[in-house]
Amino acid sequence: MIVWVIIGMAVVTAVPRFLPVFIVDKVAFPAWIDRWLNAIPYAALGALIFPGVLSVKPDAPQIGVIAGLVAILLSWMNVHIIGVVIGAIATVFLLTL
Numbered sequence: 001m002i003v004w005v006i007i008g009m010a011v012v013t014a015v016p017r018f019l020p021v022f023i024v025d026k027v028a029f030p031a032w033i034d035r036w037l038n039a040i041p042y043a044a045l046g047a048l049i050f051p052g053v054l055s056v057k058p059d060a061p062q063i064g065v066i067a068g069l070v071a072i073l074l075s076w077m078n079v080h081i082i083g084v085v086i087g088a089i090a091t092v093f094l095l096t097l
Helices: 002-023 031-054 061-076 081-095
Strands: none
């Protein structure tokens, strides 16, 4: 009995994840929906990163903000992603000495 419950839960979880993969190519969205869907990864990434930026050093959140600004500047200058990460880490390191 428990095996059937596990299989049922797996199917119910998998279907909503795999179904869009097969439907997205068949549906033509209006331009505004395409723009909105293209913004979702950036919004999700920002929502994941921003709390961590403010909690780098809880008693001095400005350190995380400065490191975030350094990362934005390096990205704007088209530095490779590894360089951006190393630049932000080095900024935090230097400001916490």
